Amino acid sequence: MTVxxxxxxxxxxxxxxxxxxxLLLMPLFVCFFLPGPLWLPASYxxxxxxxxxxxxxxxxxxxxxxxxxxILLLICLLTPPFHLRGRPLVRLFSLTLLTSEGLxxxxxLFMRFTGITLASxxxxxxxxxxxxxxxxxxxxxxxxxxxxxxxxxxxxxSLGATWRNVRDAHRLRSGPSQPKARGWMPLFTSILIEAIxxxxxxxxxxxxxxxxxxxxxxxxxxxxxxNRFVAYLVIALAVSAVLIVPSFLLRR
Amino acid sequence: MNLADTPLLxxxxxxxxYPGMGTESAPPVHDGLSLSIPAGSVSVLFGxxxxxxxxxxxxxxxxxxxxxxxxxxxxxxxxxxxxxxxLPFELMEKVGIVSQDxxxxxxxxxxxxELAFALESLGVPRPxxxxxxxxxxxxxxxxxxxxxxxxxxxxxxxxxxxxxCLSAIGPALWIxxxxxxxxDRAWKARVLDSFTGRGKTVLALASRWSxxxxxxxxxxxxxxxxxxxSSAGRGDAPDFYGSLSRDxxxxxxxxxxxxxxxxxVLLKAEGVRFRFPGQDGFSLAIDSLELRAGELCALLGDNxxxxxxxxxxxxxxxxxxxxxxxxxTSGGFRKAPPHELNARVGYLFQNxxxxxxLPTVRDELALGLRRQGLDRVEIDRxxxxxxxxxxxxxxxxxxxxxxYGGRRRLQAAISxxxxxxxxxxxxxxSGLSCxxxxxxxxxxxxxxxxxxxxxxxxxxxxSLADRILVMEAGKLSRDFRPSSSGxxx
Numbered sequence: 001m002t003v004x005x006x007x008x009x010x011x012x013x014x015x016x017x018x019x020x021x022x023l024l025l026m027p028l029f030v031c032f033f034l035p036g037p038l039w040l041p042a043s044y045x046x047x048x049x050x051x052x053x054x055x056x057x058x059x060x061x062x063x064x065x066x067x068x069x070x071i072l073l074l075i076c077l078l079t080p081p082f083h084l085r086g087r088p089l090v091r092l093f094s095l096t097l098l099t100s101e102g103l104x105x106x107x108x109l110f111m112r113f114t115g116i117t118l119a120s121x122x123x124x125x126x127x128x129x130x131x132x133x134x135x136x137x138x139x140x141x142x143x144x145x146x147x148x149x150x151x152x153x154x155x156x157x158s159l160g161a162t163w164r165n166v167r168d169a170h171r172l173r174s175g176p177s178q179p180k181a182r183g184w185m186p187l188f189t190s191i192l193i194e195a196i197x198x199x200x201x202x203x204x205x206x207x208x209x210x211x212x213x214x215x216x217x218x219x220x221x222x223x224x225x226x227n228r229f230v231a232y233l234v235i236a237l238a239v240s241a242v243l244i245v246p247s248f249l250l251r252r
Numbered sequence: 253m254n255l256a257d258t259p260l261l262x263x264x265x266x267x268x269x270y271p272g273m274g275t276e277s278a279p280p281v282h283d284g285l286s287l288s289i290p291a292g293s294v295s296v297l298f299g300x301x302x303x304x305x306x307x308x309x310x311x312x313x314x315x316x317x318x319x320x321x322x323x324x325x326x327x328x329x330x331x332x333x334x335x336x337x338x339l340p341f342e343l344m345e346k347v348g349i350v351s352q353d354x355x356x357x358x359x360x361x362x363x364x365x366e367l368a369f370a371l372e373s374l375g376v377p378r379p380x381x382x383x384x385x386x387x388x389x390x391x392x393x394x395x396x397x398x399x400x401x402x403x404x405x406x407x408x409x410x411x412x413x414x415x416x417c418l419s420a421i422g423p424a425l426w427i428x429x430x431x432x433x434x435x436d437r438a439w440k441a442r443v444l445d446s447f448t449g450r451g452k453t454v455l456a457l458a459s460r461w462s463x464x465x466x467x468x469x470x471x472x473x474x475x476x477x478x479x480x481x482s483s484a485g486r487g488d489a490p491d492f493y494g495s496l497s498r499d500x501x502x503x504x505x506x507x508x509x510x511x512x513x514x515x516x517v518l519l520k521a522e523g524v525r526f527r528f529p530g531q532d533g534f535s536l537a538i539d540s541l542e543l544r545a546g547e548l549c550a551l552l553g554d555n556x557x558x559x560x561x562x563x564x565x566x567x568x569x570x571x572x573x574x575x576x577x578x579x580x581t582s583g584g585f586r587k588a589p590p591h592e593l594n595a596r597v598g599y600l601f602q603n604x605x606x607x608x609x610l611p612t613v614r615d616e617l618a619l620g621l622r623r624q625g626l627d628r629v630e631i632d633r634x635x636x637x638x639x640x641x642x643x644x645x646x647x648x649x650x651x652x653x654x655x656y657g658g659r660r661r662l663q664a665a666i667s668x669x670x671x672x673x674x675x676x677x678x679x680x681x682s683g684l685s686c687x688x689x690x691x692x693x694x695x696x697x698x699x700x701x702x703x704x705x706x707x708x709x710x711x712x713x714x715s716l717a718d719r720i721l722v723m724e725a726g727k728l729s730r731d732f733r734p735s736s737s738g739x740x741x
Contacts, residue, residue: 209344218371220378
């Protein structure tokens with residue numbers, strides 16, 4: 001079974017031109033690092049959460065949040081001890097555990113990490129891999145590099161599936177009581193054997209399907225028409241302005 | 253040999269040897285192999301596992317020795333072109349392979365782009381690519397899977413996807429490397445009819461006799477000890493049939509040795525319901541099934557009917573959302589949790605590399621024995637027994653360098669040494685000759701009280717099994733004893 005990040009759909013986000021969507025990713029990232037009041041990144045992250053819940057469904061919102069929950073917990077636990085300036089908020093005897101600066105820094109890091117994750121999620125959850133690669137080719141990336149990307153994106157989930165197969169096979173043979181540290185080595189070895197054996201097979205498959213020919217390649221998949229790209233680019237620019245301008249207007 | 257006037261493929265005095273390990277030189281795979289495939293014919297090249305069929309296919313496609321190294325001599329002409337002077341991408345319109353392991357050939361994330369890749373390489377204009385992709389997906393019954401990730405398809409569906417890929421290119425010679433056994437009966441017939449109907453030149457490589465293939469082909473050859481030892485225009489020509497029998501390509505029509513006659517119930521599956529999360533369409537529903545001690549069951553069914561899924565449920569690797577598997581205990585039958593199923597029901601994976609990972613044959617065989625708490629002397633004795641029984645190489649040999657057939661035998665030997673009440677053997681016949689399958693079952697049947705082997709080969713099932721279970725769309729549709737054709741079990 002494959003872990004495929006993209007979920008097909010017909011929402012506005014799915015229809016959004018892939019090139020404009022990729023361009024929009026940059027201001028979506030940048031806005032979380034611009035100076036401004038603390039509520040600004042919080043409101044961006046909140047807006048992204050609303051976009052995901054509204055267009056993709058509330059359940060979809062849980063997917064990225066569940067994935068990053070352990071890291072968010074670490075941020076909450078480890079940031080305050082490194083930022084002890086400002087008004088003490090929580091003390092244990094003579095030991096200061098949380099200060100106003102520590103709280104602000106924790107919220108900021110929390111919001112940045114959550115925001116970037118939600119931004120990536122909203123883009124890649126609604127972006128078909130083929131459209132992604134076509135967009136990169138449109139931006140000028142050579143076909144061989146795009147192919148590397150396709151193969152990598154194909155093989156990462158594939159290795160995941162192999163991992164599960166091998167783990168199952170070993171569980172049947174060695175039982176569940178095998179010590180954990182020792183149990184990982186055979187798994188890694190099997191995956192490694194599979195991966196190494198896959199290299200010449202992949203090369204054979206690619207050359208058998210014409211990789212290496214001098215003939216100019218044509219393309220089966222096509223990107224939406226240029227006028228649609230322009231329309232979505234305008235929307236992307238407007239969203240970018242909404243994301244960037246407030247930080248300059250509200251600079252502390 | 254029946255040489256046609258205009259052979260599409262001409263192989264003369266072929267010699268090939270893979271590079272050796274260290275100072276040792278590997279034995280030759282082919283030595284003095286000559287073969288001629290007439291244009292517009294369906295030919296079958298039989299050979300046991302490790303006879304060199306896959307290597308020959310790869311040599312013809314220009315992939316070996318390019319990607320493997322090794323020493324190649326002899327003449328190889330394909331449609332007048334010298335194969336030895338051509339690169340694989342230059343030969344793609346002349347020859348195409350559907351390989352035994354589909355996962356080796358699939359590398360994109362959608363079925364339609366998998367088909368389109370080769371056409372893009374050939375520079376075919378987009379409107380034509382779209383038409384050809386549509387036509388080929390329809391031909392192979394995959395139109396509904398157009399946007400699906402190929403890695404989520406069943407084994408037979410992947411084979412059909414690869415056939416569709418070849419159909420899109422339309423090479424002069426199609427090489428099907430053990431590709432038909434994974435297709436169900438209806439698809440086998442449909443694919444073969446499409447070949448004969450359109451006058452395609454096909455070379456099918458097979459390790460077992462297939463009546464359906466024999467009925468469509470017009471040239472047959474047997475590859476053994478690196479060369480063609482026999483050939484005929486009809487598969488049932490007496491001399492040729494005799495050669496196939498000697499090489500174990502034909503079933504022997506004799507059941508494996510049994511320890512018991514079918515008696516006590518070992519396992520009950522009741523009200524089992526299963527569905528893969530996030531996948532619509534397929535669901536498994538087994539209302540009731542009992543497996544008895546001393547019973548050799550064959551599990552058959554169309555591609556995607558749920559055979560492997562059910563096999564994995566039996567051994568606790570997949571957990572149903574309703575119902576379950578009960579095993580016999582001293583206090584009667586009790587629904588078994590997954591870890592108990594893991595420990596009492598064995599499962600032989602289709603891919604040996606998922607089960608074999610240690611440096612030597614000895615390490616592989618000893619692992620399970622050590623976990624049973626046996627002493628060194630007993631472990632050595634059992635290893636010696638397994639090595640002899642399964643014709644394994646020296647115990648110090650590295651499994652990674654063993655042939656496919658050898659790794660399959662090692663996999664079976666590992667299962668043999670594990671005390672399991674029931675063994676599920678997933679496509680144990682894949683890539684093996686009848687004799688090799690019979691040998692494995694002969695060794696395993698007396699060891700495990702109950703055996704279920706998954707296969708697509710009805711004739712093999714009829715010749716070996718005591719009971720045949722047939723699955724259709726996730727349900728058990730038939731349960732009968734082969735000798736009484738259709739009589740309920």
